[in-house]
Amino acid sequence: MTAMSARDYEPAPVAEPAISALQPRLRRARPLLPLLPLFAFLALFFFFPVGQILSLSLFDQSGAITSANFAKAFSDPLYFDVLLITFKIAGWTTVISVVGGFPVAYYLANAAPHSRNALVIWVLLPFWTSFLVRTFAWMILLGRNGAVNQLLLALGIVDAPASLIFNLTGTLIGMSHAMLPLAVMTMLPVMQTIDGNLSRAAETLGAGRAQIFWRIYIPQCMPGISAAAMMVFISSLGFFITPALLGGARETMLTQVIITQIQELLNWPAASTLSVLLLAASILVFVAYDRVVGLSSLAGGSADRSARTVSAWSRILDVIGRAVVNGLGSLCAGIGAVFAWLLPARAFRGLGRGSSLALFLIVVAFLLIPTLFVIPASFTPGNAVQANPGGFSLRWYEAVFASSDWTSAAWNSLVVGLASGAVALVLGTMAAFAMAWNRFPGKTAALAVILSPLIVPRIVIAVALFFLYSKLELVGTVTGLVIAHAVLAVPYVVITVMAVLATYDRRLDQAAAVMGASRWQTLRRITLPIIKPGLLSAFLFAFVTSFDELTVALFLTGGSFNTLPRQMWSDLLLQINPTLAAVATLLLVLMTGLLFLNERFRRSAGRH
Amino acid sequence: MSEKLRTEQVTKRYNDVAALQPTTLSMRDGEFLTLLGPSGSGKTTLLSLIAGLTEPTGGDIWIDGRRVTDEPSAKRGLGMVFQNYALFPHLSIYENIAFPLRMRRMGAAEIDAAVRRVLDLIHLPHVAERLPRELSGGQQQRIALARCIVYEPSIILMDEPLGALDKNLREHMQTEIKRLHVELGITILYVTHDQEEALSMSDRICLMNNARVEQIGTPAELYFKPASVFAAGFLGESNIAPAKVLSTGTETLLGSADGSTIRVAADAGHRTDVEVNWMVRPERLKLIRDGEAHENIRRGQLLDAVFVGGFTKINVRLDDGTTLLAKELTSGQPLPERGQSVTLGWSAADAIVLPPGA
Numbered sequence: 001m002t003a004m005s006a007r008d009y010e011p012a013p014v015a016e017p018a019i020s021a022l023q024p025r026l027r028r029a030r031p032l033l034p035l036l037p038l039f040a041f042l043a044l045f046f047f048f049p050v051g052q053i054l055s056l057s058l059f060d061q062s063g064a065i066t067s068a069n070f071a072k073a074f075s076d077p078l079y080f081d082v083l084l085i086t087f088k089i090a091g092w093t094t095v096i097s098v099v100g101g102f103p104v105a106y107y108l109a110n111a112a113p114h115s116r117n118a119l120v121i122w123v124l125l126p127f128w129t130s131f132l133v134r135t136f137a138w139m140i141l142l143g144r145n146g147a148v149n150q151l152l153l154a155l156g157i158v159d160a161p162a163s164l165i166f167n168l169t170g171t172l173i174g175m176s177h178a179m180l181p182l183a184v185m186t187m188l189p190v191m192q193t194i195d196g197n198l199s200r201a202a203e204t205l206g207a208g209r210a211q212i213f214w215r216i217y218i219p220q221c222m223p224g225i226s227a228a229a230m231m232v233f234i235s236s237l238g239f240f241i242t243p244a245l246l247g248g249a250r251e252t253m254l255t256q257v258i259i260t261q262i263q264e265l266l267n268w269p270a271a272s273t274l275s276v277l278l279l280a281a282s283i284l285v286f287v288a289y290d291r292v293v294g295l296s297s298l299a300g301g302s303a304d305r306s307a308r309t310v311s312a313w314s315r316i317l318d319v320i321g322r323a324v325v326n327g328l329g330s331l332c333a334g335i336g337a338v339f340a341w342l343l344p345a346r347a348f349r350g351l352g353r354g355s356s357l358a359l360f361l362i363v364v365a366f367l368l369i370p371t372l373f374v375i376p377a378s379f380t381p382g383n384a385v386q387a388n389p390g391g392f393s394l395r396w397y398e399a400v401f402a403s404s405d406w407t408s409a410a411w412n413s414l415v416v417g418l419a420s421g422a423v424a425l426v427l428g429t430m431a432a433f434a435m436a437w438n439r440f441p442g443k444t445a446a447l448a449v450i451l452s453p454l455i456v457p458r459i460v461i462a463v464a465l466f467f468l469y470s471k472l473e474l475v476g477t478v479t480g481l482v483i484a485h486a487v488l489a490v491p492y493v494v495i496t497v498m499a500v501l502a503t504y505d506r507r508l509d510q511a512a513a514v515m516g517a518s519r520w521q522t523l524r525r526i527t528l529p530i531i532k533p534g535l536l537s538a539f540l541f542a543f544v545t546s547f548d549e550l551t552v553a554l555f556l557t558g559g560s561f562n563t564l565p566r567q568m569w570s571d572l573l574l575q576i577n578p579t580l581a582a583v584a585t586l587l588l589v590l591m592t593g594l595l596f597l598n599e600r601f602r603r604s605a606g607r608h
Numbered sequence: 609m610s611e612k613l614r615t616e617q618v619t620k621r622y623n624d625v626a627a628l629q630p631t632t633l634s635m636r637d638g639e640f641l642t643l644l645g646p647s648g649s650g651k652t653t654l655l656s657l658i659a660g661l662t663e664p665t666g667g668d669i670w671i672d673g674r675r676v677t678d679e680p681s682a683k684r685g686l687g688m689v690f691q692n693y694a695l696f697p698h699l700s701i702y703e704n705i706a707f708p709l710r711m712r713r714m715g716a717a718e719i720d721a722a723v724r725r726v727l728d729l730i731h732l733p734h735v736a737e738r739l740p741r742e743l744s745g746g747q748q749q750r751i752a753l754a755r756c757i758v759y760e761p762s763i764i765l766m767d768e769p770l771g772a773l774d775k776n777l778r779e780h781m782q783t784e785i786k787r788l789h790v791e792l793g794i795t796i797l798y799v800t801h802d803q804e805e806a807l808s809m810s811d812r813i814c815l816m817n818n819a820r821v822e823q824i825g826t827p828a829e830l831y832f833k834p835a836s837v838f839a840a841g842f843l844g845e846s847n848i849a850p851a852k853v854l855s856t857g858t859e860t861l862l863g864s865a866d867g868s869t870i871r872v873a874a875d876a877g878h879r880t881d882v883e884v885n886w887m888v889r890p891e892r893l894k895l896i897r898d899g900e901a902h903e904n905i906r907r908g909q910l911l912d913a914v915f916v917g918g919f920t921k922i923n924v925r926l927d928d929g930t931t932l933l934a935k936e937l938t939s940g941q942p943l944p945e946r947g948q949s950v951t952l953g954w955s956a957a958d959a960i961v962l963p964p965g966a
Contacts, residue, residue: 511694513681515708529698
């Protein structure tokens with residue numbers, strides 16, 4: 001009866017006379033009304049402009065329909081090279097992030113729940129730190145006279161400074177650093193659900209540790225690993241900050257070319273064509289992933305293959321994957337046997353546990369330590385950015401607060417962040433209520449619509465809104481940027497609030513209704529106060545999304561209206577200076593504070 | 609006695625699945641009525657229809673002579689105790705209990721007096737300022753009751769309110785709810801799947817199965833005069849076997865497949881040659897040791913005798929293959945050995961004829 005009672009109850013019907021007179025079909029659709037504002041908002045400021053910008057690729061400069069733009073994109077060696085480089089960089093970033101992220105996710109998944117919560121912070125911290133700050137840190141570290149080269153020289157590993165920056169190495173270091181936390185956070189939920197008893201069962205059946213790992217553990221991790229790979233690959237395709245600042249001319253990615261086409265050449269058809277290619281590549285990866293693995297594993301569940309028809313492709317991949325994994329299992333078991341023969345059993349086991357901790361620490365150190373180098377650099381008394389400043393001065397902080405460029409940019413970022421966070425929170429929360437508490441045909445499609453701003457590369461959204469706003473005269477206005485950032489943040493709000501509502505006990509609402517509370521009273525006095533920590537967390541995430549956003553701001557700010565990331569970007573392109581280190585340090589402190597605040601909200605949300 | 613609640617052919621369907629067949633039920637003022645049945649029998653559906661938490665597909669509901677079918681839950685003037693208590697986690701115990709009064713716009717002094725009064729009534733005057741999660745399960749249960757009693761609703765609906773408590777606490781709370789029922793004269797509609805709870809607390813039991821009412825009656829009626837094989841099997845233990853009606857009259861004579869006959873003291877109301885079932889409770893079966901006379905006697909082989917404390921369970925396989933369970937008070941006398949031949953006897957008054965089928 002327990003399972004039944006939860007399902008039996010429906011929302012308390014508040015049947016006003018006007019409503020009961022309506023057709024039953026309309027009456028049933030009433031709980032879905034809160035979806036409308038968000039759908040209207042996305043239609044106006046996302047689907048319409050994106051559709052419009054993509055359609056530009058089908059016309060030539062005079063307005064006639066043509067396929068010449070695509071022909072040119074594929075025949076022009078420059079474009080083709082850029083496409084190839086983009087895929088190459090995204091591919092390598094994916095490999096490094098997944099391989100590097102796995103030991104971290106493994107260690108976290110197998111830690112005791114309490115210490116896991118404490119350790120996850122070390123992955124979340126870089127996750128929340130601005131890309132610009134992190135890229136800036138790498139610029140300090142990897143330069144000719146950077147800390148890394150100084151260390152290599154001192155250790156005698158190299159004779160002359162190695163070129164670590166403005167090439168593929170620098171780009172990949174920066175991009176992997178940016179993407180590793182995402183890989184870990186995508187893998188972790190899947191790996192946490194893996195039943196430890198399965199490995200123990202395999203052990204009782206006679207499998208050694210290596211065989212268990214490769215034949216039992218890894219296959220169960222596959223949904224998480226492939227989800228991480230897809231997320232990292234799609235995100236990497238749209239990158240431009242890291243290749244622009246850490247790469248050389250050879251590392252020009254698609255997004256950079258789109259920016260150039262619009263900002264310098266005003267070539268809309270070319271920019272549109274490249275946007276279509278970028279979007280098509282993202283969607284292709286997404287669809288391929290859904291075909292082979294299933295989107296359900298993105299939500300942390302294991303892909304349920306029994307329920308769906310398994311495509312021939314996924315079956316072939318399955319067979320190949322299994323053969324590889326089993327082969328590796330036997331190989332490692334062979335190598336392990338040699339070690340086991342050399343070492344006593346206890347030392348061998350300790351070695352296994354110790355190496356998983358060592359790998360975890362190495363990757364986490366890679367994630368955390370570079371960023372910390374911006375802090376000493378900000379206190380330099382000199383005029384150059386150095387990781388080891390040899391003195392202490394607050395002059396660069398004074399310079400930041402004295403500069404109206406920086407203070408007005410910070411103020412604008414704050415205002416836009418708060419306003420877009422509020423818009424996203426209101427629209428997203430309404431939609432989340434309708435989504436979480438109703439079953440209706442087309443619900444998956446509705447969710448796809450809501451989440452699509454996450455899937456469409458940001459540069460495409462930026463270009464699309466730029467095109468729309470130039471006609472509405474919204475470019476360079478606070479309103480324009482608030483709307484744009486709300487579009488980007490609203491999927492996060494919906495996901496967060498839906499997750500909170502999924503664990504909300506609706507019998508509390510029913511109890512309130514039985515005791516005489518109206519719908520509005522129930523919402524105001526019961527539901528909203530209880531989910532408040534979740535709402536605050538969602539708002540905070542929306543705020544940070546806006547506060548750290550550069551791509552869209554690059555197009556929609558201008559004149560006297562500037563945001564913090566935009567100001568940093570301009571300065572980074574010109575010349576790195578200690579003012580930037582001071583700003584980066586302030587941002588680091590602010591984001592760390594916000595992250596801990598968010599953790600508090602998250603925990604009290606889970607406490608009731 | 610006045611009628612408190614009436615459902616008239618009330619129905620609930622989800623697409624093609626009937627969660628509740630048309631059901632007509634009546635409750636009088638001050639009655640304790642229990643909806644009893646297994647999972648999926650429709651008892652919770654009926655309760656939530658009455659509470660207004662689910663919209664009926666058809667039929668009508670009256671409370672205090674007023675038709676409330678189209679009224680929202682908030683306007684029905686009911687109280688409800690939920691299975692997990694549904695105490696508001698962000699409000700203190702005081703505010704939880706004050707909630708329904710605030711919804712009725714009562715004055716602060718009036719609210720305070722009422723909250724203090726019910727906290728005294730449930731013997732928990734000192735927990736007012738605590739949060740629900742700081743209380744034990746049993747205490748939370750009593751707060752849920754208090755929150756319901758405080759605004760004197762017309763009827764209190766209880767959905768498996770003791771389901772989450774352990775056995776001792778559950779028995780204690782049963783007495784507590786019974787005490788409040790008697791002291792305050794409230795009308796209670798109670799849902800449970802626990803037959804002992806239903807038997808010990810209710811004025812009447814409404815036994816439900818397969819989304820419809822199987823039988824309504826006092827606990828004694830349901831136990832001694834079950835109307836169906838399901839009712840006989842669900843309440844208490846029973847021996848049920850098929851048979852054919854041989855003759856009717858003041859006494860009914862049934863014949864088993866192996867030719868043996870069973871005498872039943874009442875007129876079963878069936879014609880001869882009809883296939884029926886007969887039933888006898890295990891505690892009415894006697895293991896005959898000294899050749900005493902019984903209206904029904906069967907011989908068989910002892911399968912096992914299980915000592916379970918106050919009584920002993922004896923399983924006997926009859927010569928025709930059916931197994932009968934007898935329950936005897938433990939006497940300390942030596943029991944027959946396994947495999948030994950034994951005789952079971954019972955009076956015609958203890959046997960009941962049930963209609964065929966489940």
